Amino acid sequence: MWCQSWGVSVPAVVLRPGKQRSLQRRHPWVFSGAVSRVDGDPAPGDTVEVVADDGDLLGLGAYSPASAIRVRMWTFAGGRGAHPSSGAGRGPVDATFVAERVRAAAARREGLLASGTDAARLVFSEADGVPGVVADRYGDTVVCQLTTAGAERWRDVVADALAGLPGVRVVFERSDGDARAREGLEPRTGTLRGGDPDPGLVVHEGVRPGSGEPWRWHVDVAGGHKTGFYLDQRNARAVIARLAAGRRFLNVFSYTGAFSAVAAGSGATSVLSIDSSAPALAAALRNAELNGVDPGEHLEADAFTALRGLRDRARQYDLIALDPPKLAANERQLDKASRAYKDLNLLAIKLLAPGGILLTFSCSGAMGADLFQKVVAGAALDAGRTVRIVDRLAQPSDHPVPLAFPEAEYLKGLVLEAD
Ligand code: SAH
Numbered sequence: 001m002w003c004q005s006w007g008v009s010v011p012a013v014v015l016r017p018g019k020q021r022s023l024q025r026r027h028p029w030v031f032s033g034a035v036s037r038v039d040g041d042p043a044p045g046d047t048v049e050v051v052a053d054d055g056d057l058l059g060l061g062a063y064s065p066a067s068a069i070r071v072r073m074w075t076f077a078g079g080r081g082a083h084p085s086s087g088a089g090r091g092p093v094d095a096t097f098v099a100e101r102v103r104a105a106a107a108r109r110e111g112l113l114a115s116g117t118d119a120a121r122l123v124f125s126e127a128d129g130v131p132g133v134v135a136d137r138y139g140d141t142v143v144c145q146l147t148t149a150g151a152e153r154w155r156d157v158v159a160d161a162l163a164g165l166p167g168v169r170v171v172f173e174r175s176d177g178d179a180r181a182r183e184g185l186e187p188r189t190g191t192l193r194g195g196d197p198d199p200g201l202v203v204h205e206g207v208r209p210g211s212g213e214p215w216r217w218h219v220d221v222a223g224g225h226k227t228g229f230y231l232d233q234r235n236a237r238a239v240i241a242r243l244a245a246g247r248r249f250l251n252v253f254s255y256t257g258a259f260s261a262v263a264a265g266s267g268a269t270s271v272l273s274i275d276s277s278a279p280a281l282a283a284a285l286r287n288a289e290l291n292g293v294d295p296g297e298h299l300e301a302d303a304f305t306a307l308r309g310l311r312d313r314a315r316q317y318d319l320i321a322l323d324p325p326k327l328a329a330n331e332r333q334l335d336k337a338s339r340a341y342k343d344l345n346l347l348a349i350k351l352l353a354p355g356g357i358l359l360t361f362s363c364s365g366a367m368g369a370d371l372f373q374k375v376v377a378g379a380a381l382d383a384g385r386t387v388r389i390v391d392r393l394a395q396p397s398d399h400p401v402p403l404a405f406p407e408a409e410y411l412k413g414l415v416l417e418a419d
Pocket of ligand 1: 230253258259276280301302303304323324325
């Protein structure tokens with residue numbers, strides 16, 4: 001089929017019988033195995049019509065010939081509104097459309113950005129109807145990742161839309177994760193709009209207990225993990241601020257020490273930060289200094305080895321944070337990752353003093369909340385401790401999860417109290 005919509009020829013991706021169902025439920029991915037044929041000759045990132053085998057138009061998406069996710073949907077045909085932010089069932093997908101999606105996503109964060117922080121995720125890919133585009137705001141600087149062929153196709157439009165947001169001075173690109181390789185794209189980093197990012201960039205968050213002052217975090221836009229900072233752990237930082245007073249705090253996988261500084265500034269009696277990265281620990285010293293708190297002890301080590309060492313020395317902690325990197329990149333790695341999560345949690349639970357609290361996280365999207373809880377339950381059993389869930393944590397509101405796209409959910413945390 002070679003459709004003639006809006007006076008221009010739009011290539012079409014025709015699905016195999018039955019493969020339209022997930023799109024009818026507004027799930028935004030078309031896997032390569034669902035495609036029966038491609039009519040026309042779309043280039044990577046071009047907009048294609050996605051059509052059921054009976055000829056029904058299902059919507060418009062961005063074509064990714066190199067990826068297992070062959071099309072990422074921009075709009076869905078039929079029903080009420082194509083996307084919460086668009087209101088239109090059918091394109092065209094043009095510069096105005098893409099820029100409007102980006103601006104609408106940013107507008108949804110205005111409330112958050114007006115309530116005590118100048119750092120928030122502005123655009124969260126499919127969750128905001130802009131597949132492949134992540135954009136994080138740090139004060140006057142926006143750091144974006146363009147991870148798909150569709151995002152790459154609209155890079156200038158996205159960059160202009162972000163640069164046009166009020167108060168934005170620099171738009172910097174950090175498209176250097178693994179995702180681009182799966183789309184056949186080279187890594188790219190550097191300034192997209194404005195000048196160089198400020199190497200001393202500091203963001204502000206919340207209010208410290210007992211003072212009107214915010215927490216201050218240095219963000220290394222060019223060299224830090226992801227876009228420079230773990231925005232997604234904002235809620236956990238607030239929980240640690242509430243729990244830390246009078247407690248000995250162990251921060252495992254401490255990165256740039258945000259949890260450590262929050263605990264130290266909220267009355268923890270001691271803080272030990274463990275990370276295998278020397279630059280991360282150096283950055284943690286800087287964050288402690290920025291907040292005028294004691295940096296505590298730092299241990300540059302593999303967390304598994306370090307936890308065993310602490311166990312062998314019978315050390316005890318009243319509050320532990322366990323926030324490992326993504327241990328399962330996909331479902332095939334789940335068994336191995338489950339064993340690693342169990343080992344870590346077992347070691348951490350053993351280090352809890354009576355009445356101690358463990359904040360334990362998994363940021364592996366492939367590991368669901370149920371499985372994570374089961375793995376942690378197994379660890380508690382092996383540790384011989386009675387452990388209760390007293391709170392649950394998840395990615396915050398600027399990392400939303402569409403009901404039609406549960407894959408957006410990746411971060412889950414349990415706040416556990418041991419007898
Ligand atoms: N909780 C942190 C984010 C942790 S990111 C925050 O809120 O900022 C995960 C961290 O784990 C990274 O800093 C990485 O350097 C560290 N890491 C990865 N593998 C490790 C290992 N085997 N042992 C210790 N640290 C490790």
